[in-house]
Amino acid sequence: MKAQEKYREMSIAEFFAKNKELAGFSNPTRAIYQTVRELVENSLDATDSHNVLPEVKISIKEVEAATDDKPAKYEVAVEDNGIGVPPNEIANAFGKVLYSSKYVIRQTRGMYGLGVKAAILYSQMTTGQPVFIVSSTDSSDNIYYKKLLIDIKKNEPVIIEEGQLLKRSNWHGTKVYLTLEGDWIRAKQKIIEYIKRTALIAPYAEIVFETPENEIYYFPRVTKKMPKPPSEAKPHPHGIDIEQLKAMVSFTKTKTMLEFMVEEFQSIGEITARKFLESIGIDPNMNPKMLIEKGNSKLLQVVATGLRTYKNFRPPRSDYLSPIGEELIEVGLKRLFNAEWVKAITRQARAYEGHPFIVEAGIAYGGNIIPTEEPVLLRYANKIPLLYEEREDVSYKVVSSINWKLYNIEEPMPLVVLVHVASTKVPYKGVGKESLSEVQELESEIKNAVQEIARSLRLYISKKNSERTLREKIVTISKYIPEIARSLSILSIPPDKWGTDGKNNNEKIIEKLVKIVSKSIELPKIDGKEEDPEKIVRSVIANVKLEQ
Ligand SMILES: Nc1ncnc2c1ncn2[C@@H]1O[C@H](COP(=O)(O)OP(=O)(O)O)[C@@H](O)[C@H]1O
Ligand SMILES: [Mg+2]
Structure with a gap:
């Protein structure tokens, strides 16, 4: 008898439930850390990216003590004063993996529509408890709440309880409560460090953290100055792949390839569009929908390759990126380390594969910094502190290859180096978002940034x-x-x-x-x-x- 394979499709929720480590949930320590991180990221995206001065409250409470064979259970709650989630979107935003409001070309912390659902899946699998969400948008007269679980096989939300209350104040924002198995004792230092580093580059935020031991970590707002919120952009042709092109063609309302090029991409004028289409032998009057008609896959391929490789497009626009800015980085470094000397720089925008990025760096020297053999490296990507996988990160490669003696800095050195990469597409190594790849353009920008400040430090x-x-x-x-x-x-x-x-x-x-x-x-x-x-x-x- 021939053995027969059984075929079936796996839902994306099931995939992540089975591959928790891919999203950063590999053990009870990482899980509680990652949960805090995903919730805080969403809270900050809902505030500073929309011109709201953030107020974020984080609390972790032990709800069940550990036993010999089971880790303790914790409730993690994060509250913000952000833009809130519209009531008809709450269920999908929190109950459907790969559902997101951030699939646009904009610099946000979130990007996969996975983060909070990975935390909810982990919570659900370790405690069986639903997630509890309370939210209200600015314009709404009500506060909405929902308790839900994720149907893992179908990748769909299952509402356990829902309702609404009349709003008596002008509160807007979101509160999320999750219960999960975690190892607070092991995660404690990392979580505190994560919150500290978040406060460092967001001195305009007020952040309160209450630990299971009822200790309070309070980071008051020290400035009302905020980075300009990121705006949305059209894609640059160099960053397009076949799947994206197909999607764009199927959604476009334009009737000719010429219009399609001018309307759907950033900074392409009629002249460039004509020259480009001529160079790949496409009739400017052709209907773009032709590209997705049966039998035209070669044509589609030609256009996709052309878009990625044509040399005469203007470089990607960077004015919609939202760097932190030299002043805020310096304020943050001074506050955290009471440093003797600080300096930060924001470099000019560059691009890799059609994605614009800006590198910022800061150095703090002396003061309360404890001298160590290597400088302390603080890595950030789109304003998120990265704490794990340091040695795999391109910034580590750059910073550890610098000979600090050349800059008059002796070992052990009281030195902190901060690197921030802002981009509409950060080249993370994995979906857990912990380290950045060695993209050559990025590497040389980081090097230039750090060396430039190091030269000022040498002078000092x-x-x-x-x-x-x-x-x-x-x-x-x-x-x-x-x-x-x-x-x-x-x-x-x-x-x-x-x-x-x-x-x-x-x-x-x-x-x-x-x-x-x-x-x-x-x-x-x-x-x-x-x-x-x-x-x-x-x-x-x-x-x-x-x-x-
Ligand atoms: N605190 C919050 N405030 C406002 N919207 C939120 C909040 N948390 C989550 N959301 C919404 O839920 C969506 C899904 O979140 P998430 O799964 O973390 O994915 P991502 O952050 O990558 O978009 C977000 O895109 C956002 O629209
Ligand atoms: Mg998120």
């Missing part, structure tokens, strides 16, 4: 060193001024006039010497400030006691 350190040497010199010379003045005053006045005249004379000579010494030394300007050498000379003299 060398000025500081030469200031120290000069200071020591001033101190050594100044110490002798009183003694020299006394000898000179004795020598320049005859013995019978030593009394009061001698004293006056002595003071005059001291004054002269102070001026001479202070004038001969110029201290370097550090961060625009220059110290007065005369002050130093006088304070040294004041401390010298002459022997009678």
